[in-house]
Amino acid sequence: MIELLSYDFLRRALIAAVLVGVAAPAVGTFIVQRRLALLGDGIGHIALTGVGLGLLTRTSPTILALIVSALGAVAIELLRVRTRTGGDVALALLFYGGLAGGVLFANLSGGSASLNSYLFGSIASVSTSDLYVVAGLAVAVLVILAVFGRELFVLCQDEEVARASGLPVRFLSLLIAVTAALTVVVAMRAVGLLLVSALMVVPVAAAQQLTRGFRATIGVAVVVGIIAAVGGLWVSVDADIAPGPTIVLLAMAVFLGAVGTGRLLRMRRTETS
Amino acid sequence: MSLPFLLTGGEVRFERRLVLRGVDLAVRPGEVVVVMGANGSGKSTLIRALLGLTPLSAGRAELYGVPPGRFRDWKRIGYVPQRLSIGGGVPATVREIVSSGRIARQSRFRPSSAADRAAVDRALVAVGMADRARDPVSDLSGGQQQRVLIARALAGEPDAFVMDEPTAGVDVRSQQTLADTLRELVGQGRTVVLVAHELGPLEPLITRSVVLDQGLIVHEGQPPSPLGDCARPGHDHIHPHAPASEPGLLS
Numbered sequence: 173m174i175e176l177l178s179y180d181f182l183r184r185a186l187i188a189a190v191l192v193g194v195a196a197p198a199v200g201t202f203i204v205q206r207r208l209a210l211l212g213d214g215i216g217h218i219a220l221t222g223v224g225l226g227l228l229t230r231t232s233p234t235i236l237a238l239i240v241s242a243l244g245a246v247a248i249e250l251l252r253v254r255t256r257t258g259g260d261v262a263l264a265l266l267f268y269g270g271l272a273g274g275v276l277f278a279n280l281s282g283g284s285a286s287l288n289s290y291l292f293g294s295i296a297s298v299s300t301s302d303l304y305v306v307a308g309l310a311v312a313v314l315v316i317l318a319v320f321g322r323e324l325f326v327l328c329q330d331e332e333v334a335r336a337s338g339l340p341v342r343f344l345s346l347l348i349a350v351t352a353a354l355t356v357v358v359a360m361r362a363v364g365l366l367l368v369s370a371l372m373v374v375p376v377a378a379a380q381q382l383t384r385g386f387r388a389t390i391g392v393a394v395v396v397g398i399i400a401a402v403g404g405l406w407v408s409v410d411a412d413i414a415p416g417p418t419i420v421l422l423a424m425a426v427f428l429g430a431v432g433t434g435r436l437l438r439m440r441r442t443e444t445s
Numbered sequence: 446m447s448l449p450f451l452l453t454g455g456e457v458r459f460e461r462r463l464v465l466r467g468v469d470l471a472v473r474p475g476e477v478v479v480v481m482g483a484n485g486s487g488k489s490t491l492i493r494a495l496l497g498l499t500p501l502s503a504g505r506a507e508l509y510g511v512p513p514g515r516f517r518d519w520k521r522i523g524y525v526p527q528r529l530s531i532g533g534g535v536p537a538t539v540r541e542i543v544s545s546g547r548i549a550r551q552s553r554f555r556p557s558s559a560a561d562r563a564a565v566d567r568a569l570v571a572v573g574m575a576d577r578a579r580d581p582v583s584d585l586s587g588g589q590q591q592r593v594l595i596a597r598a599l600a601g602e603p604d605a606f607v608m609d610e611p612t613a614g615v616d617v618r619s620q621q622t623l624a625d626t627l628r629e630l631v632g633q634g635r636t637v638v639l640v641a642h643e644l645g646p647l648e649p650l651i652t653r654s655v656v657l658d659q660g661l662i663v664h665e666g667q668p669p670s671p672l673g674d675c676a677r678p679g680h681d682h683i684h685p686h687a688p689a690s691e692p693g694l695l696s
Contacts, residue, residue, distance in 0.1 A: 205535040319553060326545045329537070330530045336496050337549045337601075338519025376535065384581040385538035 184303050185295045185405055189419075191310040192362040192371060193401035197379070197393035198317055199355045200372030201386070202348055206328035211248065211349065212369035214263055215356045218244030218270035220365050223290045224277025233290065234305050238357045244270060245353035249345050293364030293416030295405060302361060309354045316351050324348055325386060362401060363416040370420040371397060378427040381434030396426050447510030449474055449521075449605040449636045450495045454504035457490050457660075464490045466660040467504065474604070477627065477637045477650050482657035488640045489527065491657060492607050495638065496524060520549040523598030525608040529590040531583050539585070539593050540578040543568055546600035568599035571629070573622050588619030595626065606630065608639040612647065620645050 177183055196212075203211050222240030226233030244266060251262045278287035289297060298306070317324070327334040327344045335341050352372070359368045379392035404419030411418075450472040457465040464487050472478050480488045493499040494506055497513020508516045529542070546568070547561045569575040572592040577585065582593055591611055598606055612620050624646035627637060631650055644651060656664035 201535060205533045207533040209533070322545070322548060322551065323553070325541075326548050328533075329542070329545065330526060332493075332498050333524060333526060333597075335498060336519065336522060336524035336607075338517065339548065380535055384536055384579065386535060386541050389535055 181296055181298070182409065184298045184300065185415075186402065188295055188298050188303060188306055188362055189401035189405045190398060191306055192359045193398035194394050195310040195313045195355050196359050196368075196371040197375035197397035198390055199313060199348075199351055200376045201379075201390045201393055202317070202324050202328050203352055203372060204376045204380075205325075205386070206348065209373050210369065211245075211352055212356055212372040214248055214267045214270075215241050215245050215349075215353050216360075216365040216368040217267040217274075218248075219353070219356050219360065220274025220287075220290065221270045221277065222274075223287065223360075223365070224274035224281070227283040227286060228277045228281040230281075232305075234302055234357060234360070237290075237360060238305075238309070238354070240270075241353040241356050242350050245349035246346055249349040253342075253345070289364075290360060291364050291366050292414060293360070293362050293367065293419075295362045295415045296409075298361050306358050306361065309358045313351055313354050313358065316347065320344065320347060362405075363419050367416050367420045370423065371401070374420070374423040374427050375400065378423070378430040381427075381430040382437065396423065396430075400426060448472060448507070449509060450607075450638060451507040451510075452491070452495055452504065453506075455491070455494050455501055455506060456503035457487075457494055457499055458502040464660050465494060468494075468657075468660070468662055470495070470655060470662070472605075472636060472638055474636050475631070475634045475652075477631055477652045478639070479644065479647070479651045479654045480638065480640045480657060481642070481654055486657040487660040488657055489609055490660075492609060492638055492640055496522070496607055520601060521604040522549075523601050523603035523606045525594050525598045525606065525611055527609040527613070528587075529582060529594055536581040536583060538579055539574055539582055539596075540565065540569070542582055542593055543574075543578075543596045543600050546597035549601055564602055565600045568596040571599055571626050572596045586616070588615040591615050592619055592622060595623065599626070603635075605636040606638070608637065610640050610642070612641050612643065612645060617645075620647070623647070624650065 177186070200212070203209065219237040219241035222237035223233040225240065226236035247266060248263060251266070255262055275287065278284050323334070323339050323344055324347070326337060326339060327341060328348070331341060334344070355372065356365070356368045359371050363371055375393040375396035376389065378396045379389045383389045383392050400419050400423035404422040405415050407422070408415035408418040448471050450470065452468055452470045455465050455468040455470070456463065468491060470491070480491055482488050490499055494501055496508070497506060497516070506513055509518060509521060523546070544557065544561070544565050547557070547564060551557070551561065566575070569578055572595055574589065574592055574596060577589070582590060585593065595608070595611060611623055615623070627647060627650050630637060641647065653666065654664070655662055
C-alpha cells in the first residue's frame with residue numbers, strides 16, 4: 173500500500189475515498205432515520221442529467237451534476253410534501269427522467285464511454301481540480317451536520333414534534349435533501365451514481381446492528397464507511413478490478429458481519445440482565 | 446395576561462369530512478384540562494389544532510395570544526405526541542431523545558450547556574427513567590416509552606403542556622408516575638391540556654373536562670364522575686343533551 177502512495181493518482185484516489193467514507197454515512201444516518209433510505213438513489217439518477225449536460229457542453233460534469241442534483245433534491249422534497257398520494261410515482265418520473273436525460277445528453281456529446289465512469293465510478297481518474305471540489309463539498313456537508321445536527325435529529329425523528337418546538341421544518345427538510353445531493357456528488361467519482369446510495373445506507377445499516385444511540389451510530393457508520401472506501405480501493409488496485417463495486421461489496425460484507433456480531437451482543441446482554 | 450391556549454370557532458376538515466365543527470376552547474394558566482370522547486370524536490384533532498399542527502378550515506387558534514403561524518416563543522410549549530417514533534430503525538438512547546426536548550432553548554451555534562444537562566437529568570428522574578438513560582428507546586415497553594416522551598417535554602421546561610393520550614396502553618406504574626409528575630407541574634402553576642380515555646390516578650388533578658362528540662363539545666365542566674354503568678372502563682359517554690348527530694356529515 174505504502175509504495176502505491178508514490179503514485180499521484182492513487183494519493184488523490186485515497187483522499188477521495190476517505191472523504192466519501194466520512195461524508196456519505198454521516199448524512200446517511202439522518203436520511204435513514206427520516207425513512208428516506210432511497211433518497212440518495214433518486215438524487216443519483218437525477219445527477220446523471222447534470223453529468224450528461226456537462227459532457228455535452230464540454231464544461232465540468234461535476235459542477236453541473238452538483239447544480240442539477242441540488243435542484244432535483246429540492247424538487248423531490250417539494251413533491252414529497254405536496255403530494256400525499258402518488259408521491260412515489262412523481263418521484264419515479266424524476267428518477268427515470270434524470271437517468272434517461274443523462275444517457276441521452278452523453279450520447280449527443282459522443283462521450284458515452286466516459287458516462288460509464290460516472291455511472292459506476294472511476295476513483296483512479298480523479299483529477300486535482302475534481303479533488304478540490306470533492307473536498308470542499310465534503311467539508312460543507314460536515315459543517316452543515318455539525319451546525320444543524322441537533323435540529324435535524326428532531327426533524328428526522330418526528331416532524332410534528334419539530335414543528336411544535338418551533339423549528340423551521342420546511343427549511344430543515346430542504347437542507348437535508350440538498351446536503352444529500354452534495355454527498356451524492358462527493359461519492360459520484362468513487363462508487364458511481366448507481367451505487368452512491370449504498371455508501372449512504374449500508375454503513376448505517378451495519379452500524380445500527382451494533383449501537384445503542386444515534387451519535388454512536390454516526391460514529392460507527394463513518395468508521396465502516398472509511399474501512400469500505402479505503403479497503404475497497406486497495407483491493408481493487410491490488411486485484412485490478414473496478415473500485416466502485418468493490419467498495420460497495422466490502423461495505424455489504426461488513427454489514428453481514430455486523431448482523432452476526434449484533435446477534436451475539438444482544439444474546440449476551442439478555443443473559444446478563 | 447394572554448391565555449396559553451385559545452380556539453375560537455375552530456373547524457377542521459379532512460378532505461370533505463368535518464372533524465371539528467366550530468369548537469370554542471379557552472385554557473387559562475394553571476388549568477389542567479382533559480379532553481375526552483369516543484374514538485373519532487376529534488380529540489387529537491382538537492389539541493393538534495390548538496398547536497397549529499392541523500390547519501383550521503375556519504376559526505382561529507392562539508398560543509399566548511399569537512396565532513401558531515406567527516408564534517415564536519415555542520420554549521413555552523411542551524408537546525407530547527401519542528407515540529414515540531423509532532426513526533427508521535436508527536437507534537437512539539433515552540437520554541438522546543430527552544435531550545432533544547431542549548431544542549427550543551438552544552442556540553444553533555452553541556453546544557449543550559450545563560443547564561441543558563441538568564434539566565435533562567431532572568426530567569429523567571421525574572419520570573423514573575434515570576437508570577435507563579443509556580438504553581436504546583426501542584428496548585423499552587410502551588409505558589416506558591411514554592414516560593420518555595413526557596420527559597422530553599419536561600426537559601424543555603415549558604409553561605404549558607399538550608399531551609396526546611399519555612395514559613393509553615400504559616401500565617399502572619407508569620400511570621402513577623405520570624400522575625405524580627403532573628401534580629408537581631400543577632403545583633408550579635403550569636398549564637396542561639391532555640387527551641385521555643380513562644383518568645385513573647389523574648382524576649383528582651383535573652380542573653376541567655371537555656367531552657367531544659362528532660367534532661363538537663357536548664360537555665364542559667367537572668369531569669363527568671362515572672356512575673353505575675358509566676363506571677365501566679372503556680364505556681362511551683352518551684349525553685342526552687348532546688345535539689342529535691347529523692347523519693351524512695360524518696359518514
